[in-house]
Amino acid sequence: MRKILEIQKQLLPDLMEILKKRYNILHQIKLSELVGRRTLATSLGMTERVLRAETDLFKEQGLIESESAGMRLSSAGEKLVEDLESIVKELFGLTNMEERIREHFGLQQVLIVPGDSDVSPMTKRDLGLAACKVLRKVMGKDDVVAVTGGSTLAQMAEQMTSMSPMKTNWFVPARGGLGESLEYQANTIASMMAKRVGAQYRLLHVPDLLSDEAYQSLMQEPNIHEIVEFIRRARIVVHGIGDAFAMAKRRRVDQQTVDSLRQDGALAEAFGYYFDRNGNVVHKMLSLGLRLEEIQQMQVVIAIAGGASKGEAVHSVLKFGRETVLIIDEGAANVIVKILDAEEQTEVH
Structure with missing residues (x-):
């Protein structure tokens, strides 16, 4: 063929x-x-x-x-x-791009769907459907699945209709809630996914951005502490990837922190951590939920993102190197491949 x-x-x-x-x-x-x-x-x-x-x-x-x-x-x-x-x-040449990205970053699997989410909203729906298929394959009995918020994860939740009932599985939010539309919050997405597949869920009703005093106070609450510990038992995490400054705006981060992010070369955001072009963590939000050390120990880390505008951010998070599965669209993939081409040319010269 x-x-x-x-x-x-x-x-x-x-x-x-x-x-x-x-x-x-x-x-x-x-x-x-x-x-x-x-x-x-x-x-x-x-x-x-x-x-x-x-x-x-x-x-x-x-x-x-x-x-x-x-x-x-x-x-x-x-x-x-x-x-x-x-x-x-x-x-479309997507198979070659999948294999190149997979090999370069040492991933288990890369899936690229045709189109560009920046141009076509329907491509985001295709991304969500692809993510559902991946999750269905990796999810086993009694698994706890942690999910982040965002429009792409919300679209994934919408597509989760064909999985058989999983009464012993749990869906949980990876972190607290952003100050954004309710349908894009991790709590909403976790509950919707659970309901669509007949699983159970737990919610974390705390803000995503906390002061040190609020963080310490909330962790003293027995109910909050118990839910956070439950979330940290997750074997699988599904997360989106965002542009650093778009996410800072969504989180209503103060101007001083924004200036600091810019000075440190922040490019991408994922699960509350900000990464520079080389995949280094340059800033983290003080938040309840999954910490980097838990994510690093997880068996399955699924990243999903779309649009050419996200290409650089996805590349940045991949450089950090904790993902096992990547699901992106053609728009993001083209940008990532161009960056890899440029890196290879720089190494040659």
């Missing part, structure tokens, strides 16, 4: 580009389930005129069905997309 694809790329490059474009359209319709042309065009970065020509072709081929509310895939369209998914990673 790989040899045939390489021949096609050389002899029929235009055909390959058309195939990529048409797969992306059908894939986006599949993710949306039902979508209008204008919304789809915006999501794909296409004009409605160009998209109309493609969808008219799909209708003629019986791949999509139209109704007043929008378009959806027909059963034939569903099967075609399913069949294409097995070769699309080769087609």
